[in-house]
Amino acid sequence: MRRRSGAQNGYFRNTSRLAGSDFCRERPLRSRIPGGDVLWGRRMRKTGQRKAERLVEEVEKLLSGRDFVGFLKTRVNGPLKIHHEFRFSVSDCPNACSRPQIVDIGIIGARRPAISGVPCTGCGACVAVCREEAIGLGGEGDAPEIDMDKCVQCGKCIDSCPSGALEQGSHGWRVLVGGKLGRHPQLGAELEGIYSGEEVLAKVGRCVDLYFEYSEGGERFGAMLNRIAALRYRRKGTNTESSS
Ligand code: SF4
Numbered sequence: 001m002r003r004r005s006g007a008q009n010g011y012f013r014n015t016s017r018l019a020g021s022d023f024c025r026e027r028p029l030r031s032r033i034p035g036g037d038v039l040w041g042r043r044m045r046k047t048g049q050r051k052a053e054r055l056v057e058e059v060e061k062l063l064s065g066r067d068f069v070g071f072l073k074t075r076v077n078g079p080l081k082i083h084h085e086f087r088f089s090v091s092d093c094p095n096a097c098s099r100p101q102i103v104d105i106g107i108i109g110a111r112r113p114a115i116s117g118v119p120c121t122g123c124g125a126c127v128a129v130c131r132e133e134a135i136g137l138g139g140e141g142d143a144p145e146i147d148m149d150k151c152v153q154c155g156k157c158i159d160s161c162p163s164g165a166l167e168q169g170s171h172g173w174r175v176l177v178g179g180k181l182g183r184h185p186q187l188g189a190e191l192e193g194i195y196s197g198e199e200v201l202a203k204v205g206r207c208v209d210l211y212f213e214y215s216e217g218g219e220r221f222g223a224m225l226n227r228i229a230a231l232r233y234r235r236k237g238t239n240t241e242s243s244s
């Protein structure tokens with residue numbers, strides 16, 4: 001049974017499971033950052049796993065340099081509790097086993113399919129493998145058509161295509177910010193785009209900077225973002241009124 005050691009923890013969980021995996025087994029791990037417990041359930045695969053592991057290590061290194069507990073002690077009136085933790089989650093695929101949608105910063109692996117220009121044979125393998133019904137045939141020159149509104153960027157269709165008509169387009173990581181549970185739950189808002197590992201690290205660093213600068217009373221990152229957005233909205237309204 002997993003045990004958590006209370007209010008002084010940072011919380012970090014990773015699953016690694018990219019589409020196309022034929023070797024995927026769970027390996028729960030446990031580690032520590034100063035002032036925080038670092039947990040993740042890691043899943044292994046032949047390829048792709050190293051990138052996720054490297055990202056986890058880099059994020060962990062970045063977090064280790066920040067004093068979350070010391071910061072919270074200056075902001076929270078009373079004892080620190082588990083809901084004060086700043087939470088990160090990395091998931092290597094859109095199955096999102098580590099629940100990146102409900103943490104302060106969630107990171108999800110993404111492989112976006114692209115049409116390569118190589119002729120499609122019409123075998124239908126990509127249609128069969130797509131659980132989102134996001135791909136169909138009969139585009140221009142019988143090319144596959146992808147509905148990017150439905151596509152979750154799992155990359156399964158790329159791996160299934162025997163002809164090479166589908167190829168890997170942008171790939172890297174999706175970034176979600178401000179997710180939380182509690183009395184007023186909300187899913188993290190996804191930043192537009194797919195980011196490289198370096199870009200993810202820069203964004204995590206920036207988010208932590210913002211949190212340390214603006215967070216009040218031990219509020220969650222999402223609550224802080226909501227508060228700032230509401231403030232800006234109110235200010236904008238006030239400015240519009242005064243200028244009209
Ligand atoms: S179209 Fe998108 S959701 Fe469907 S298999 Fe391909 S990458 Fe996955």
Ligand code: SF4
Binds near residue numbers: 120126164
């Ligand atoms: S898997 Fe490739 S070759 Fe087969 S229908 Fe899809 S795009 Fe065409």
